[in-house]
C-alpha cells in the first residue's frame with residue numbers, strides 16, 4: 001500500500017477542532033501529514049470535505065438469519081458507500097446475538113468482507129425474551145461495549161435494573177428500545193389526528209417517554225450508562241436534556257427519518273413509511289433537530305432496517321416496521337440540517353454534523369481509532385464527500401439487498417466520493433473498491 005495524498009479539501013475534524021483547507025497524506029494505514037506536503041498518489045479533492053469516517057451506532061445487518069433482506073457483506077458495503085467506517089449491528093438476529101459465538105461470527109464475516117469495521121451490540125436478555133440476562137460477561141470479554149434487545153423493549157424494570165448493574169461492572173452501556181408495550185398493542189402509526197382519520201391504531205408518544213423516564217431514573221440511581229436509541233418525540237428530547245443537567249450518564253441518537261419526515265407520509269398507506277418508533281409530527285421533527293443542535297442528542301444513527309420486498313411491499317397492516325438508512329444518512333443530514341455548503345443556513349454547522357455522524361457516536365461507545373483525530377499517527381479512517389453534488393436516490397441501485405428507502409426518488413445534496421478504512425479505499429470515486 002503506497003502513500004496517497006488528498007489535496008485541496010476542507011478538512012473537518014471535530015476531535016481536534018480542525019477546519020481548514022489542507023492536504024491529507026496517508027501512508028501505511030495511518031495519516032502521516034495534514035498540511036502542505038504530498039507523497040505518492042495525488043488525488044485532487046478540491047471542493048470536497050475530508051472528515052473522519054462515519055460511525056453508525058444502530059444498524060440491522062440481518063445476518064445470521066435473514067440473509068434475503070441483508071447480509072453482513074451487503075450491509076457493510078452499503079455502509080462504506082454511505083461514508084461509514086464503523087457500524088454497530090444490533091442483536092436481533094436469528095440466532096440472537098446473546099452469546100460469544102454469534103459475536104465472533106459477525107466479527108469474522110465483517111472482517112472477511114472488509115468494507116467496514118463492526119462493533120456488535122450484544123443482547124440484554126437471552127433470546128430477547130426479557131427474562132434472564134444474556135451472557136453479558138463473555139460478550140464483554142470479546143469487546144462488546146453495548147447491550148440491547150432493540151426491536152423489543154426490556155419491559156421489566158427489575159430486569160433492566162439488573163442489566164444496568166451488570167453492565168456497570170465493565171462500564172458498558174445499555175441501550176433500551178424505548179417503548180412501553182402495554183401502550184402500543186396493535187399500534188400502527190403515530191397517535192394523533194391523522195391516525196383517527198386513517199383508522200389506524202395509534203402509537204402514543206407517552207409509550208416512548210414513559211420508558212425513557214423509567215430508564216433514566218434507573219441509570220441515574222446506579223450511576224450506570226444508558227443510551228437512548230431513535231429519539232422520536234419532543235418529550236423524549238426534554239427528558240434527556242433534563243437528565244444531562246442532573247448528571248445522568250446518558251447518550252442519545254436520532255435517525256434521519258425522524259428529523260425529516262412526519263406522519264403525513266403515512267396518508268397513502270405506503271408501508272415504506274412504517275417504522276418503529278413511528279414518524280411523528282412537525283413539532284417533534286423540530287424538537288429532534290433542536291436536540292441535535294444543542295447536543296442533547298449526541299449522534300445521528302440510521303436504524304438501518306432492511307426488509308425483503310416480499311415482506312415490505314405488503315399492505316400497511318401486514319408490512320414489517322423499518323427503513324434503510326446507510327446510503328442516504330450523510331446526504332439527508334447535509335440536505336436537511338446543514339443545507340448544503342452554506343453552513344449558516346441550517347440547524348447544524350458542517351462540523352456539528354460531522355460530530356453527530358462520527359466523533360460523538362465513536363466517543364459515546366468507546367470506539368477507538370474512529371471518529372476523528374485526523375493527525376499524524378492516527379488510523380486513516382476517512383470519508384471524502386462533495387457537499388454540493390446533487391443526486392437522486394434510486395432504490396434499485398443501492399448496495400443493500402433491500403430497497404425500502406423512504407428517500408427513494410428524492411434529490412439530495414452531498415455525495416460520498418471516497419471512503420478509506422485504515423488507508424485502504426473501500427469506496428473510490430463513488431463506487432465500491434474491488
Ligand SMILES: [Zn+2]
Pocket residue numbers: 150151152177178229230276277
Ligand atoms: Zn429500536
